[in-house]
Amino acid sequence: MGKTHGNDHLHQHTSEILDAILGPNEDFLDEDHCQEFLLALGIDPTTLLSEFKEHLEETARNHQFKSGGVPNSIVGALRVVRSRIQSSNSSKMDPNAHINLLLSGGLSHQPTGTFTRAFRRDSDDELCAEDQELLDDLEAELGGD
Amino acid sequence: MVDSHNSPDKWDCLLRLLPPLTAFAAKLFMQEGISARDDILPATGKSPRGLAFDVLTKFIEGGMKFRPRSPETYDKDLFNYLATAVFHDFLDLLKSHQYQKTDVIDPAKRGDGQETAVVLEELGGPGAEDGFYSLECAMLARKLLPLVEDEPDLKEVLEAILCFGVTKREEIAEVIEKTPQEVTYRKNRLRVHLASWHRKVHASRKAVSTHG
Numbered sequence: 001m002g003k004t005h006g007n008d009h010l011h012q013h014t015s016e017i018l019d020a021i022l023g024p025n026e027d028f029l030d031e032d033h034c035q036e037f038l039l040a041l042g043i044d045p046t047t048l049l050s051e052f053k054e055h056l057e058e059t060a061r062n063h064q065f066k067s068g069g070v071p072n073s074i075v076g077a078l079r080v081v082r083s084r085i086q087s088s089n090s091s092k093m094d095p096n097a098h099i100n101l102l103l104s105g106g107l108s109h110q111p112t113g114t115f116t117r118a119f120r121r122d123s124d125d126e127l128c129a130e131d132q133e134l135l136d137d138l139e140a141e142l143g144g145d
Numbered sequence: 146m147v148d149s150h151n152s153p154d155k156w157d158c159l160l161r162l163l164p165p166l167t168a169f170a171a172k173l174f175m176q177e178g179i180s181a182r183d184d185i186l187p188a189t190g191k192s193p194r195g196l197a198f199d200v201l202t203k204f205i206e207g208g209m210k211f212r213p214r215s216p217e218t219y220d221k222d223l224f225n226y227l228a229t230a231v232f233h234d235f236l237d238l239l240k241s242h243q244y245q246k247t248d249v250i251d252p253a254k255r256g257d258g259q260e261t262a263v264v265l266e267e268l269g270g271p272g273a274e275d276g277f278y279s280l281e282c283a284m285l286a287r288k289l290l291p292l293v294e295d296e297p298d299l300k301e302v303l304e305a306i307l308c309f310g311v312t313k314r315e316e317i318a319e320v321i322e323k324t325p326q327e328v329t330y331r332k333n334r335l336r337v338h339l340a341s342w343h344r345k346v347h348a349s350r351k352a353v354s355t356h357g
Binding site for chain 1 (some may be wrong): 158164165166168169171172179193194195201202205206207209220221224225228238281282284285289306312313317321327329332333335336338340341344347
């Protein structure tokens with residue numbers, strides 16, 4: 001018989017109280033509050049989309065490895081996400097919040113592309129030739145358009 | 146056959162939910178950290194981002210089949226639908242073999258599951274007799290009240306919940322004699338305050354595991 005989670009007995013009793021303390025989940029649909037909460041946790045909301053793209057690419061690689069093909073749903077999702085990233089504007093980011101996160105190490109898991117672009121002072125839709133080549137290679141590897 | 150991938154509004158909505166879903170997943174981790182005796186979840190190999198991304202990917206792979214109550218509530222309904230999936234995955238994570246292998250040593254119990262006298266004595270201090278609504282509230286108070294010591298208005302909200310057992314916004318407002326809007330404002334601040342604490346604890350644990 002498997003072990004039970006050591007804190008199970010507390011979960012039921014405390015969940016209602018914790019919900020009252022931490023507020024309803026739908027509060028996260030408020031963009032400002034959601035961003036503030038994520039930043040407080042060290043999660044940069046402005047890079048979530050590019051991180052999700054990486055997650056989809058990893059999923060695509062796994063499918064490719066296992067079955068030799070990538071489902072249309074994932075190919076379609078990658079296409080949409082890439083176009084969103086290209087059209088998004090990184091200058092919307094609050095520079096102070098971003099610098100604070102960088103200094104505190106809160107952005108240690110961010111994709112390197114973000115830093116590369118920041119270093120080169122390029123916006124997201126102005127990739128340098130080297131970066132664009134890397135992206136094109138990756139797309140070709142994944143069989144995207 | 147309708148190709149849902151050609152429907153830009155659905156994609157807009159889905160991608161707009163990336164931050165709220167990640168925030169919700171992070172809240173689950175934080176909640177577990179608060180209610181558990183340890184401050185953070187032992188190693189699970191999953192981050193809040195990973196949990197949210199997995200659910201979104203599964204939803205996409207499943208053809209993004211979803212029926213909202215009405216077009217007006219599409220965002221909210223989809224968020225609740227996906228948040229439920231995130232919650233179930235989180236529960237699975239807690240029950241997973243990997244997590245179970247990480248023993249959470251409960252000082253309140255001996256090996257045979259019996260409560261120990263020392264800990265009962267310890268819990269007796271901040272118990273219900275000290276003005277908290279329940280033993281669970283007393284335990285939460287011990288962890289949370291010191292974190293808001295320098296924020297009297299946040300402490301007031303916490304004390305209202307933990308001492309009177311009130312959970313609804315209006316009830317809290319009545320206890321602290323403020324407007325429900327003020328309660329919402331304070332609770333949002335409280336949530337961000339606790340998120341900062343959770344991040345610091347998490348970062349310090351990571352530093353220990355890296356260098357220790």
